[in-house]
Amino acid sequence: xxxxxxxxxxxxxxxxxxxxxxxxxxxxxxxxxxxxxxxxxxxxxxxxxxxxxxxxxxxxxxxxxxxxxxxxxxxxxxxxxxxxxxxxxxxxxxxxxxxxxxxxxxxxxxxxxxxxxxxxxxxxxxxxxxxxxxxxxxxxxxxxxxxxxxxxxxxxxxxxxxxxxxxxxxxxxxxxxxxxxxxxxxxxxxxxxxxxxxxxxxxxxxxxxxxxxxxxxxxxxxxxxxxxxxxxxxxxxxxxxxxxxxxxxxxxxxxxxxxxxxxxxxxxxxxxxxxxxxxxxxxxxxxxxxxxxxxx
Amino acid sequence: xxxxxxxxxxxxxxxxxxxxxxxxxxxxxxxxxxxxxxxxxxxxxxxxxxxxxxxxxxxxxxxxxxxxxxxxxxxxxxxxxxxxxxxxxxxxxxxxxxxxxxxxxxxxxxxxxxxxxxxxxxxxxxxxxxxxxxxxxxxxxxxxxxxxxxxxxxxxxxxxxxxxxxxxxxxxxxxxxxxxxxxxxxxxxxxxxxxxxxxxxxxxxxxxxxxxxxxxxxxxxxxxxxxxxxxxxxx
Amino acid sequence: xxxxxxxxxxxxxxxxxxxxxxxxxxxxxxxxxxxxxxxxxxxxxxxxxxxxxxxxxxxxxxxxxxxxxxxxxxxxxxxxxxxxxxxxxxxxxxxxxxxxxxxxxxxxxxxxxxxxxxxxxxxxxxxxxxxxxxxxxxxxxxxxxxxxxxxxxxxxxxxxxxxxxxxxxxxxxxxxxxxxxxxxxxxxxxxxxxxxxxxxxxxxxxxxxxxxxxxxxxxxxxxxxxxxxxxxxxxxxxxxxxxxxxxxxxxxxxxxxxxxxxxxxxxxxxxxxxxxxxxxxxxxxxxxxxxxxxxxxxxxxxxxxxxxxxxxxxxxxxxxxxxxxxxxxxxxxxxxxxxxx
Ligand SMILES: Nc1ncnc2c1ncn2[C@@H]1O[C@H](COP(=O)(O)OP(=O)(O)OP(=O)(O)O)[C@@H](O)[C@H]1O
Ligand SMILES: [Mg+2]
Numbered sequence: 092x093x094x095x096x097x098x099x100x101x102x103x104x105x106x107x108x109x110x111x112x113x114x115x116x117x118x119x120x121x122x123x124x125x126x127x128x129x130x131x132x133x134x135x136x137x138x139x140x141x142x143x144x145x146x147x148x149x150x151x152x153x154x155x156x157x158x159x160x161x162x163x164x165x166x167x168x169x170x171x172x173x174x175x176x177x178x179x180x181x182x183x184x185x186x187x188x189x190x191x192x193x194x195x196x197x198x199x200x201x202x203x204x205x206x207x208x209x210x211x212x213x214x215x216x217x218x219x220x221x222x223x224x225x226x227x228x229x230x231x232x233x234x235x236x237x238x239x240x241x242x243x244x245x246x247x248x249x250x251x252x253x254x255x256x257x258x259x260x261x262x263x264x265x266x267x268x269x270x271x272x273x274x275x276x277x278x279x280x281x282x283x284x285x286x287x288x289x290x291x292x293x294x295x296x297x298x299x300x301x302x303x304x305x306x307x308x309x310x311x312x313x314x315x316x317x318x319x320x321x322x323x324x325x326x327x328x329x330x331x332x333x334x335x336x337x338x339x340x341x342x343x344x345x346x347x348x349x350x351x352x353x354x355x356x357x358x359x360x361x362x363x364x365x366x367x368x369x370x371x372x373x374x375x376x377x378x379x380x381x382x383x384x385x386x387x
Numbered sequence: 388x389x390x391x392x393x394x395x396x397x398x399x400x401x402x403x404x405x406x407x408x409x410x411x412x413x414x415x416x417x418x419x420x421x422x423x424x425x426x427x428x429x430x431x432x433x434x435x436x437x438x439x440x441x442x443x444x445x446x447x448x449x450x451x452x453x454x455x456x457x458x459x460x461x462x463x464x465x466x467x468x469x470x471x472x473x474x475x476x477x478x479x480x481x482x483x484x485x486x487x488x489x490x491x492x493x494x495x496x497x498x499x500x501x502x503x504x505x506x507x508x509x510x511x512x513x514x515x516x517x518x519x520x521x522x523x524x525x526x527x528x529x530x531x532x533x534x535x536x537x538x539x540x541x542x543x544x545x546x547x548x549x550x551x552x553x554x555x556x557x558x559x560x561x562x563x564x565x566x567x568x569x570x571x572x573x574x575x576x577x578x579x580x581x582x583x584x585x586x587x588x589x590x591x592x593x594x595x596x597x598x599x600x601x602x603x604x605x606x607x608x609x610x611x612x613x614x615x616x617x618x619x620x621x622x
Numbered sequence: 623x624x625x626x627x628x629x630x631x632x633x634x635x636x637x638x639x640x641x642x643x644x645x646x647x648x649x650x651x652x653x654x655x656x657x658x659x660x661x662x663x664x665x666x667x668x669x670x671x672x673x674x675x676x677x678x679x680x681x682x683x684x685x686x687x688x689x690x691x692x693x694x695x696x697x698x699x700x701x702x703x704x705x706x707x708x709x710x711x712x713x714x715x716x717x718x719x720x721x722x723x724x725x726x727x728x729x730x731x732x733x734x735x736x737x738x739x740x741x742x743x744x745x746x747x748x749x750x751x752x753x754x755x756x757x758x759x760x761x762x763x764x765x766x767x768x769x770x771x772x773x774x775x776x777x778x779x780x781x782x783x784x785x786x787x788x789x790x791x792x793x794x795x796x797x798x799x800x801x802x803x804x805x806x807x808x809x810x811x812x813x814x815x816x817x818x819x820x821x822x823x824x825x826x827x828x829x830x831x832x833x834x835x836x837x838x839x840x841x842x843x844x845x846x847x848x849x850x851x852x853x854x855x856x857x858x859x860x861x862x863x864x865x866x867x868x869x870x871x872x873x874x875x876x877x878x879x880x881x882x883x884x885x886x887x888x889x890x891x892x893x894x895x896x897x898x899x900x901x902x903x904x905x906x907x908x909x910x911x912x913x914x915x916x917x918x919x920x921x922x923x924x925x926x927x928x929x930x931x932x933x934x935x936x937x938x939x940x941x942x943x944x945x946x947x948x949x950x951x952x953x954x955x956x957x958x959x960x961x962x963x
Contacts, residue, residue, distance in 0.1 A: 191928040
């Protein structure tokens with residue numbers, strides 16, 4: 092029973108974070124059919140924004156809001172720098188430009204800040220623990236679960252109830268048709284990148300909160316997670332991304348509990364081999380997205 | 388209202404529309420006929436702003452709108468119903484319709500009134516308000532697409548083969564609909580394969596062949612010209 | 623004829639660089655030129671796959687690592703072997719082969735790994751293909767990082783015999799140029815390029831596209847493996863992080879800037895970026911030595927390469943040399959002169 096609760100908390104907090112990361116990637120992919128390789132750097136940028144305001148007298152929540160805001164701006168900048176100039180040319184070109192943009196941001200962090208880890212401010216509550224049903228767990232894990240629930244609900248509301256959300260879902264299936272109804276393409280795309288940045292920024296607070304510091308290469312792991320989760324869940328389906336996130340978290344947590352130590356090192360190899368297998372079996376992922384769409 | 392002159396549309400090396408000039412007057416119903424691949428859809432897409440013409444100009448109420456983006460054309464009152472019948476499949480019927488009114492989303496009461504108007508015009512859609520549009524039948528989807536285009540309160544409606552692949556009774560309904568829409572005073576440019584029916588309701592007609600305008604006249608005159616039918620319209 | 627001309631021009635270029643530097647160059651210049659030749663093997667390897675199939679592959683550098691580690695495992699002198707790789711499996715622990723053979727074997731094993739694992743991936747296109755190739759790289763990297771018996775884990779592996787000289791590297795670069803040219807003009811290459819522009823039409827011509835892609839991928843891995851082993855025998859010690867995203871970025875940058883669709887472009891891009899890199903590295907070093915800034919300057923080189931890639935792809939998506947090989951250009955030029963005279 093205790094084990095089960097422990098497992099449940101670990102799984103849900105990891106799954107929530109994974110699901111949000113995957114959503115941030117899919118929201119852009121769904122509309123443009125283009126993969127954003129610079130997605131992980133949104134997490135990095137959030138971390139450095141936190142680092143830069145560290146030591147100011149601001150309350151933590153203000154610092155966090157500032158950092159998330161920077162992530163949103165970086166998301167939008169990704170569109171302008173890496174996507175817009177080559178969007179219409181080829182899928183490969185966008186992959187390369189976004190990969191280049193990712194390298195650019197990482198090296199900017201190296202150059203202007205430091206290759207070494209930098210501490211970020213964390214609220215006290217992150218380091219506290221509580222006891223639930225005999226299990227001692229960090230409050231941070233529970234906060235992560237709560238935050239994921241709130242964000243997923245907010246996201247669902249945004250996509251179902253607001254005009255811009257409905258327009259984004261429409262643009263994800265028939266982009267040109269949406270434009271022929273007056274939905275401005277650029278607004279939709281920028282919104283997608285902004286939401287992507289928002290999700291990544293918020294996850295980053297908790298993701299980085301586990302480590303307490305930020306380094307230039309911090310974005311790789313979240314990028315991999317988002318890739319795997321979206322590939323598992325279906326690269327164009329928002330529900331699929333959430334499902335994929337939780338599924339991946341389940342696999343990871345189970346492997347953590349069951350694999351012997353010397354095999355655990357290969358966990359990434361296992362999960363990635365799984366991705367390859369799933370893609371071979373279902374190139375579109377487990378959940379099919381909506382019907383075809385096109386790029387502009 | 389619309390004045391197209393010397394329009395050319397290319398897909399790479401293929402010239403789908405060449406040197407096409409046509410006009411549609413206020414409240415007029417004009418039809419464009421032609422065999423498969425004549426370039427009718429490409430012409431309509433170019434007018435809607437979804438394709439950029441490589442040559443020629445497009446004027447709307449005397450204003451040069453050549454090369455405008457589709458979203459700008461809608462704001463100027465040009466609504467398009469493409470032949471691909473692009474409903475947004477995972478949105479509900481009512482979400483599809485509301486999205487049609489995207490450019491007037493601030494005028495809530497007017498939009499709601501129009502929504503009710505569309506439901507009275509298309510009772511079938513009303514029954515299926517909360518159903519995902521992808522699950523509608525072909526005819527219902529066609530009605531949805533037309534109704535959605537009307538939701539932006541257009542001055543000009545571009546219709547690409549609204550009768551495509553529909554049962555004869557539904558086709559009749561759709562043509563009745565078009566006549567009703569014309570009666571409200573908007574201009575309509577109708578592309579059709581079903582020449583007989585289109586010519587019955589149209590004021591004027593153009594015939595396209597291999598990307599060019601091969602003939603133009605009043606609808607009655609085109610309907611009379613039997614040689615034209617044999618040559619261009621397949622009987 | 624024009625293909626032979628292309629080969630002659632490109633090989634001549636390599637020959638001039640090699641002989642010029644062998645005769646007159648400083649040690650620094652020999653180092654740069656050797657590096658250039660190794661990079662040529664790697665970039666041309668990537669060109670073979672990407673240039674013909676039009677699909678971006680991230681796995682390439684993983685195969686470079688396979689080549690380097692395979693050759694290391696078999697060529698590190700036995701007296702050092704027990705120190706460098708104490709846990710190596712007994713079957714190979716006592717075999718020591720010639721490093722030249724090691725380089726070829728490195729390429730061969732990389733090609734074999736690619737052949738064994740990649741066929742199903744070749745059916746995928748666009749995003750799925752790229753994500754799987756990325757996954758492939760991560761899997762290979764994770765294995766290199768943790769398979770301590772063979773790779774010494776994340777630690778540096780040392781003791782490779784230093785046999786990669788400028789002439790050897792240049793020889794392999796020349797072979798890579800010829801291989802890439804022959805492949806490009808072969809039936810396979812032509813069909814693949816047709817599939818890049820129109821997959822359905824090429825399929826209708828009776829081409830089994832996944833199979834052709836697979837062949838290109840294997841050849842590409844072969845060159846990557848050779849390039850990796852060659853590099854291993856040049857630097858003599860390395861760790862898994864040498865075969866990851868940073869290296870991928872550099873090789874990709876060279877190819878994209880030069881022009882992935884042509885062999886000439888790949889060669890030009892490699893030369894150009896290598897020179898720019900050396901210049902920038904020197905600048906970084908200089909800035910660091912005069913301590914203009916309080917912190918060491920690092921990453922500037924990559925930032926500039928990244929910007930160059932983005933600018934190039936926005937302005938000239940095909941790279942500097944997008945479609946026409948140098949042989950064509952020269953022939954046209956002569957014809958043009960004949961006509962005007
Ligand atoms: N996306 C495209 N790419 C390349 N060529 C196209 C494209 N769309 C249409 N074409 C070509 O342009 C020409 C005109 O096509 P268009 O769809 O405008 O004809 P149409 O008159 O609407 O035919 P139909 O009656 O069959 O709908 C055809 O030869 C077609 O093959
Ligand atoms: Mg048509």
